[in-house]
Amino acid sequence: MASPCVNVKNDVSPAEWEARVNLAAAYRLTALFGWDDLVFTHISARVPGPEHHFLINPYGMMFEEITASSLVKIDLDGRKVSESPYDINPAGFTIHSAVHAARDDAHCVMHTHSINGVAVSAQEAGLLPLSQQSLGVLASLGYHDYEGLALNEAEKPRLVRDLGDKMYLMLRNHGLLTVGSTPADAFVAMxxxxxxxxxxxxxxxxxxxxxxxxxxxxxxxRQQIVAVTRGVMPGALVWPGLLRRLDRAYPGYAD
Structure with a gap:
C-alpha cells in the first residue's frame, strides 16, 4: 500500500502545482485505459520555470495511486531536488532525460509498455497505414532499435537522433513513446x-x-487534422472531459 504523502500545494508555485495535477491525472488515466505495466513505465513533465526540473512517478507506487503531491521533483541527472519520501527508478529517467535535454518543446514525455504497442513494435514493418487513427501517427513517427534496458548513457544520442523533431517514437521490441507540450497533449497522442x-x-x-x-x-x-481541430491541439479539446471521467473512476489525483 502506498505511504501517506503530505500535500505540497502550499510549498510549490501555482504553475508547478498545475503541472503536478495534470501529470498525476495522466498517470491515473494511463491505469484507467489499461496501458500501465505495474510500476515499470514513466511519464515525466517539466516544472515551469528557469530551472531544468522535472516531475516523475515515485518508484513502487501503482499508477492509480499517484497524486500531485507524491510526484518526485528531479533534475536532468535524475537527482531529487526537493524533499520526498519516495525514490525513483534509476533507469526510468534515462530515456526521458535524453528527450527533455534535446527538445525544449517536449515538456511532457510519455512511455508505455502496452501489449498492443509492444506487439507492433516487434513487427519488422512497424505501424502500417491501416486506419484513420494510424495516419496522424505515421505523419510524425520515428523508430529506435532495442538496446536492452535503458541503463546506458551512450544510447541517449541515438534515441534523440531517431526521435528527431517527431511527436511519436516506436521503441522496437519495447513499447511506445510520445512527447507533448503538456501532459494532455502527450496523453492524447498516446x-x-x-x-x-x-x-x-x-x-x-x-x-x-x-x-x-x-x-x-x-x-x-496533417492539413486535415488542423481543419478538423480548428488549429487547437487535440489534448486541449478532450482533456476537460478526460478529467471528468477520471473524477468518476479514480478521484483524489489532485491531492
Whole structure:
C-alpha cells in the first residue's frame, strides 16, 4: 500500500502545482485505459520555470495511486531536488532525460509498455497505414532499435537522433513513446498511437488480406487534422472531459 504523502500545494508555485495535477491525472488515466505495466513505465513533465526540473512517478507506487503531491521533483541527472519520501527508478529517467535535454518543446514525455504497442513494435514493418487513427501517427513517427534496458548513457544520442523533431517514437521490441507540450497533449497522442496499434493487431488476427490507406491520403492528413481541430491541439479539446471521467473512476489525483 502506498505511504501517506503530505500535500505540497502550499510549498510549490501555482504553475508547478498545475503541472503536478495534470501529470498525476495522466498517470491515473494511463491505469484507467489499461496501458500501465505495474510500476515499470514513466511519464515525466517539466516544472515551469528557469530551472531544468522535472516531475516523475515515485518508484513502487501503482499508477492509480499517484497524486500531485507524491510526484518526485528531479533534475536532468535524475537527482531529487526537493524533499520526498519516495525514490525513483534509476533507469526510468534515462530515456526521458535524453528527450527533455534535446527538445525544449517536449515538456511532457510519455512511455508505455502496452501489449498492443509492444506487439507492433516487434513487427519488422512497424505501424502500417491501416486506419484513420494510424495516419496522424505515421505523419510524425520515428523508430529506435532495442538496446536492452535503458541503463546506458551512450544510447541517449541515438534515441534523440531517431526521435528527431517527431511527436511519436516506436521503441522496437519495447513499447511506445510520445512527447507533448503538456501532459494532455502527450496523453492524447498516446491514445491514438495505442489505438492504431490495437487496430493493426486485430486486423492482422482476422487473417484476411489487409487494405492499406493510399500514400496521397497520408501526405495530406496533417492539413486535415488542423481543419478538423480548428488549429487547437487535440489534448486541449478532450482533456476537460478526460478529467471528468477520471473524477468518476479514480478521484483524489489532485491531492
Amino acid at each position: 491514445y491514438f498511437f495505442e489505438a492504431a496499434c490495437m487496430i493493426q493487431v486485430r486486423a492482422q488476427s482476422g487473417g484476411a488480406k489487409l487494405t492499406p490507406i493510399a500514400q496521397p491520403i497520408l501526405d495530406g492528413f
